[in-house]
Amino acid sequence: MSTSAETAAQRIFPANVQFNSSLTNVKFLAACFAGAVAGILGLQNWSGFALFLASTVLTSLCIHTINCGGHPAKYIPGGWTGLVNPGQDNASTFILVWTLFFGIVHVYD
Template sequence: MATSSPAAPSPADAAQLIYPPNVLANTSLHTVKFLSSCFAGAAAGILGLENLPGFALFLASTLFTAGCIHSINCKGASLGKYLQGGVWELVNPGQDNAFTFVLVWTLFYGIVHVYD
């Protein structure tokens, strides 16, 4: 006898597995990521980082923020329950956050290190 394996849920069924109040609460994540990129840009500018060390700070800041969000908001549970995009949704810095980082980085670098 052949046993049939359970079929994968259809996209409509998979969308129903996401708990809407959690998704709505986590839409404010862009604000947390935005503030994180602002503070990372300010730190990079004040420290006088240039080129790759500055972008490494941005990457470290993004990963640290993702880890904090995962442990606090998602309570260490499966990301698929809280974020529709899963891990990629959490670690994706976003184009606007990357531009914000560069803008604040250059602003603080110019203010602090203008006479170096």
């Protein structure tokens, strides 16, 4: 039976792991939505990446305020920098959805 000191010393706390997995899903869906918006609007080059940067910052601010209660270091390793980091998966997803919707909407331009 583990004591409270042993629970506090655990490196992986199940409640925080579950919380972080839901944050990963939110960031992934935000990247998908931003890619769809960039493709539908027909954004090209830096304007599309500016939209991705803006959506990443907005998503991070919402997570910081709503989910983390203003204390991201309590839930996310690295605190604020870990929250703002989009990750390679989300950047790749953004580009994939961006090109998909750009190709579907602007095929005959």
